[in-house]
Amino acid sequence: MSRRIWLTGASSGIGAALAEELLRQGHRLALSARRAGPLQALATRFPEQVLLAPGDLTDAEQVRAIGARITEHWGALDQAILNAGTCEYVEVRDFQAAMVERVLRSNLLSAAYCIEAALPLLRAGRQPHLVAMGSAVTLWPLPRAEAYGASKAALRYLCESLRIDLAGEGIAVTLVSPGFVDTPLTQKNDFPMPLRWPVDKAARHIASRLPARPYEIAFPTLFITGLRLLALLPKGLQLALGKRLARAEPRP
């Protein structure tokens, strides 16, 4: 059955591929991102299914306006997929709190604004489902990922706590925890990314798992299992392994 879905971060990477997949399955999608062009391109191809809802999700006012637009057009949501996010790496010799603030604003606070907008709509929806894009980084600390990892760890807690509080209302909460996926976000990385998945494969995997409304969609299995095993090692050994991954000198 066709579902009314709000998908954020639909202009690029995982969100754009997931939008394609869900639109091909016949769902109706409200699409958000700052760049309206890629969203418009999807609306042109799927005119009956796409509701354009562009905006900067770090701006609470803009998110409220998007919520009002969805309310006006659909009056309810069956699913909200909060996928939008960014990644910046810490240079520890020049640690900047402003960068941490920026990443938390993009990955955590924007999700909170979206949750505020989505919950009243989900309460009016069918089999309501809230989905957030976390990261496998929360399973094991990686060097230079202090800000990104903190934002995703906080998002994990937010989702796991919300799952309990929303269970009584029948609103399911799923956290998606990808390993490396080939997108513009990871194409900037200058370090090895083991078991990196093509973006279409990741989108198909996520879309195929969503109907079961699981607690978590974590992939690739081998990568996730490896991180979970590493996290069981004594802290001293974890630090020794982490130091081997850390770079000796900051890049120019």
Ligand SMILES: NC(=O)c1ccc[n+]([C@@H]2O[C@H](COP(=O)([O-])OP(=O)(O)OC[C@H]3O[C@@H](n4cnc5c(N)ncnc54)[C@H](OP(=O)(O)O)[C@@H]3O)[C@@H](O)[C@H]2O)c1
């Ligand atoms: N790729 C990976 O390996 C990987 C692994 C784990 C988790 N993730 C997570 O997956 C999500 C998608 O990442 P991706 O790899 O697909 O990256 P991406 O290609 O850079 O896509 C990020 C999306 O988020 C949107 N976005 C970012 N900031 C926004 C803002 N302030 N307001 C509205 N939209 C905003 C971007 O749209 P605009 O620029 O047009 O606004 C874009 O559509 C992120 O949450 C990321 O942390 C990715």
